[in-house]
Amino acid sequence: MPAQDVRELRIVGFLCNWCSYGGADTAGVGRFTQPTDLRIIRVPCSGRIDPLFIVRALMNGADGVLVSGCHPRDCHYAEGNFYARRRLEMLKRFLPITGIDERRFEYTWVSASEGQRWQHVVTEFTRRIHELGPAPSFNPKSDVDWNALAVQASQGQGCPCHGSIQA
Amino acid sequence: MRIGVFICHCGSNIAGTVDCPSVAATALTYPDVVFSTDTMYACSEPGQDAIIQAVKDKNLDGVVVASCTPRMHEQTFRRAVERAGLNRYMFEMANIREHVSWIGKTKDLNTGKAAELVRMAVEKLRRNRPLMAKRFETTKRVLVIGGGVAGIQAALDCADGGQEVVLVEREQSIGGKMAKLDKTFPTVDCSSCVLGPKMVDIAQHPNITLYTCAEVESVGGYVGNFQVTVRRKATHVDWTKCTGCGLCVEKCPSRKHPDPFNENLCNAPSINIPFPQAIPKKAAINASSCLMLTKGKCGLCAKVCPVKCIDFEQKDELVNVDVGAIVVATGYDLFDWHKYPQYGEGRYKDVITSLQYERLLSASGPTGGHIKRPSDGKEPKNVVFIQCVGSRDKSVNRPYCSGFCCMYTAKQAILTKDHIPDSQSYVFYMDIRSPGKLYDEFVRRAMEEYGAQYVRGRVAMIYPKGDKLVVRGADTLAGTQVEVPADLVVLAVGAESAKGAVQLGEKLRVAPDQYGFFVESHPKLKPVETNTAGVFLAGACQGPKDIPASVGQGSAAASKVLGLLSKAMLESDPAVSRVNPARCVGCGKCIQTCPFGAIKEIQDRFGNPKAEVIDTVCQGCGICTVTCPQGAIQLEHFTDNQILAEVNALCPPKMFANFE
């Protein structure tokens, strides 16, 4: 599994409790080996997933975000994934204008019984993110050496924010 | 906050590929974590005791357990922290077994991942708050919608269990489809002999109020406290006086409208009692054909009625009923076989449905139990049965198996031979579906003892030749095309959802599937529950079912109702949405998207509109939270800040990158 040969990348998963989280559990119970990069956040329903969570993760430097819910029509709350599908599709289509590679975000449907499918999804998505490599940071590296300033501050040399004034 | 972290080894299940002590050590560096340890089996009794002890010794106000999936043991540990004196929601779980140790091979990667999942749980827990369930009283009364055999069973069981029952039936009499059947498989006992006594019990049970010719108009409220309005349609007969003597039926001169009870095989008088065993045994007027109501002259029934109960002025009546639980038992309808043009679309009178055939077989039917074909009244010799008409057929959007057609067709083939000994039955089938006690034996008997000719193949067309109908089909086992000159063709029409089911589902907030059958909570483990608390399903409204399965579900639904209403008070799940009225601008978007009608508009004391969540109705999906642009409505236990804390724990904002 190539994903494990190199440094882990930061992949965040948002999974609905009833289907996909269960599917990931089923994959675990079946010992379906997967790359380890993914970290899963459990939410009650894909309808709870605000696309802005995904944006937040990407802005924070996540290299990939994977969302999974119940298959359409199978939502535990009847309609949650129908709303989710619209919201997530809009986000995915919107990302290109921001210059964020839309392949870094994917959404799909996995039921609680689809352990193998979950393994496939995770493996493929992780492979894709590794192909894309680490995401560029939205914030350019600051010229300010925060560490040095922090040291200065701890030595009682005034507030770092106003260092320039002092100088 | 003082948080304790427990890293479970789960024997070697986790410890095999995760360095649990190292995870525990890392956890101690996380904010607010004051205690961290690894433990062999956190869920075991000693494991739970250790958690409780630690809460007390270390004065903890939150607990994180990293072990298996929360779907397995979240409840276990919640109860444990509760025993330790904490609120059950001051607990978080990190899944380091199914999501880590069982799927990753490399120990150091697994260990790192486990530590991060614990970090995520800690960050979430830091934003948790104690949540309290609400307790509320329930109305000790049950509404059963639908008076077929499933609804009858549910109503009787609930009534026998001591609950008041209101049974609402759309038709004039209860009994449903079963009342129309002649005999039942696989015992070939008389349908009305079996059902009749149960129908009488309904009429006589002191706990049951029966409304027939009635439909549910609206449903409000929630589990434990539903407010239902029932529309009782005008029958133009005062049923408090009507004795069911039948004199009016006898004298009615208008007999031009088809008789629905007899599946339109014959006509019925405009004032009628549908069948001798009808419950309630009361007459009702068909307003669309009654001469008095359509033309203003006749009134013969009113003249002959000995108790003067005819009331041409009668109007629909709305009745309000408060109930604590609802059983939906609205049954099914027959597939409209006219969608198959190759069967003649009704041009050939001797192509009939299986239920029409039941009426021909029935002694109380239009032919007095003699099989006479509709076109010329002759006794048929060659009878062809075609199965899967509207079942297992994608082209008519009915890909599912209706389940009972194979069995009733075998029964009808047997009865045909009983009625007409020199007859020959041909059954075109695709597969025989007969799993059930004595079912397959029964089908074999139709073939072996009664000589029904089973032909494996569909029928492509029916066309008339002389006074016969030529049925052209395939015998796929022989690989040939076959033709049968038939005297009568009986279509084993499949089941589809009852007319109006989708609309009723909307009132009840019970989702229908794509075919209009109601969706149960869980296909295996919650077959009679729905995703709307307090609403239960019985019988074929959930999917095609035969009589024993429907009766079984009627009883099952009743036991769920009795269990629910046996509690003095109900508790609601506190992980529901909550509105911050200060942030709410009253735009109503959350109300629009809530699938459960759990949000209502209220006015604050300045008269501004605000949203308010009905705790006991909210199911906790969180659609509203995403819908609200102000973040004014937050799903407790999954608030924006809680989930954002998890995101930030996993992806620390990049501004910290410089500190690496």
Added chain:
Amino acid sequence: MQIFNLADADQGFIDEVEARSHQNVKNCYQCGNCTAGCPYTFVYDYSVSQIMRLVQTGQKDAILKCRSIWLCGSCQSCTTRCPNKIDVARVMDVCRHMAREEGYATERSVKIFADSFLESVERHGRAYELGLMASYMTRSGRVFTDVDLAPQVLMRGKLPFKPHPIQGREQVARIFERFRKGGKNA
């Protein structure tokens, strides 16, 4: 009857039939409705549903050698009535295409008739019925085909003696030419 080892199923054949017909033959559940309606069953060696079954199980030889695929009249009864919405007639067509390409002509007269017809179209741009008959009779050796009809036909002026060549017949001929160059992948 021969025993067919199911493990010998020709998956490539199944895939090719599916790809060329755009149909998923796995959707067929063998209800027999195609056979039930097929007017040509009486001259078939395998019924339509059996052909579908043979495709499902990858029995290429049996299909390409069979008579039925040549005798299908493309009357669309099977396609119209299939409960699984399979375009069965198209599958039959594709089987016949493949049989042709591999040199089978189990129902020789049908193949010759088609060849004669297309030859006539290629030459004149339109089908020239009398020429087509002549060509067919020469190739098939069945020189007495429909001679009984000749008087009626000729007497009523139903068959013109001369073809109606069209100006664009070169264009039509080029269609055939390019098709032959492109082979089955055209």
Added chain:
Amino acid sequence: MSQLDDLKTAIKSRLGDLECVIGWEQGYDPLHATPLFIRSEADLDRLIIGPLAVHNLATYLTGWKGKKVGVVVKGCDSKSVIELLNEKLINRDDVVIFGLCCDGVVSQRKIRAALPADPGFVESVEIGADSLKVTVAGQAATLRLDDVRADKCRVCDTPDALVSDFLIGKAHTPAPAPSLKCQDEFEAKSDAEKFAFWQETMGRCIRCYACRNACPMCVCRDYCIATSRDPLWVSQENLPSENMMFQMIHVSHLAGRCTECGECERACPVDIPLMLLRRYMNKQVRDVFQHEAGKALDQTPPLLTFKVEEERINERGW
């Protein structure tokens, strides 16, 4: 009578029933307009319309909710009114709409760019049929209206108010360009270029929230989640990522609701081309839901509803 006279007559006829009527008047100089809140007939003298009347006055309507007001709208502004009505953020009975048939408005930004130097205070502006004569410090410059027209007017297909109680002016038959060149060019850039572009522009953003405050569809006002602690979506760090996060919140909350009035971009003091984001999102909404916000009454914003089968969402093969 001129369009302005017609408008004044119409306003006069209803002013008695209304708290006020919102229109435009000349601002701090003859080039700049500012909203005018007409409460008496005397105020009517100051009313102006025309290419300088750029503000989308629908922005003010939610602030007057519960009171009866009138509003003067151009075709584009009327879409905002419709969207507010559709979302029940205002009541139709409470609003009297004076709709204009609009010949387009100018972009102040383009005028500034077209003048030799930053104009500062403009002395006078003369509006011709297709030109604009601007006098600054005694120096007159004549600009072609076509050159300084706002971007949105170049692709406008709704010059006439779509909803109104009074429709004033001569109706148009618009034939808009299919898309804007600047938009097409930007979309054609590579991911890296676009990413760098937003990094740079968001580095410039001072999070003054002018874009939000000018937006007619931003109805949260004081309760915007970009400035709250619970929920806490955006940190107060002045980082490009946080500024971008705020813009993503804005665009996400506008998905399926934005009427492309362009007020956000117009209001931006540091010239961030926010409409690039808006137009792109709207294009996606059109493609997937065939929905255009504000084009018709009684539409539901597409993210507040769903279809069981979505014809245009093809789940990707996972």
Added chain:
Amino acid sequence: MLKVAYYPGCSGQGTSLEYDTSTRAVCKALDVELMDIPDWSCCGSSPAHTVNHVLSAALSARNLAQVEAMGMTKAATPCPSCLTNLRTASHKMDDPEFKDKVNALLDVPCKNSVDTQSVLQVLAENVDPELIKGKVVKPLTGIKIACYYGCIMNRPPEVMRFDHHENPMAMDNLMALLGAEVVPFPLKVECCGASYGIPRGDIVATLSGKLLDASRDVGADAIVTACPLCQMNLDLRQGQINDALRENFRIPVFYYTQLLGYALGIDRAELGFEKLCVDPRLALGRIKQPQQAM
């Protein structure tokens, strides 16, 4: 006046000359202008699609391209076999990949913008029945007619999009409008044996024999068709069928346009009754003269 591009089909030049002439005559009488497609070529008929679908579509598409060159989008043909080929080609060319393959064989690429219909559909859907009724000078009162549509004019419904695939009624309605007694013919869409007349006459004998038998059963004086191939099998080959089945059918088989023309009072010369092999005079004789009908 409705204008459609007209594709007569090869048999219209030969074995079904009378169908072509009568079609032209009735269309003219009903104000439907048939614009001949210049230099049309053979659609390939069934031999082409049994050889290859791209070749078949290309032979049809050449003609569709000719229609496009006329600047027209609607074409009509009397022949269901041509109709099937032209429509199927269009249908398959909805797939761009297939369209590219087809155009690779053509000199002039086809845009696939033409909707081809049968002349019957054009008449049924565009001509007001009242107009037809008003133009009837010789009602068909007295004759019993079985309408036979053939297998492919309405099937498969997804491609043909006309009338009903099991029980089409367009001709029934038309004939009834003209005053004929239309008997319920159960085998309206059963196959007659199609183009197997030459290579496998036995097939045609069996299948067409069933049709003749069924029409006799329902008491028809005549069969009415809309297909040259069906007409040929039932009419020209009726003798062969009688020989093969030891039967004695004498059922005339008309094109619907012939009877329509007859009712409209069109010159008999244009209707070509003399070209029918089974003598139609007895059947036509059953039609009551107008004064008798009154």
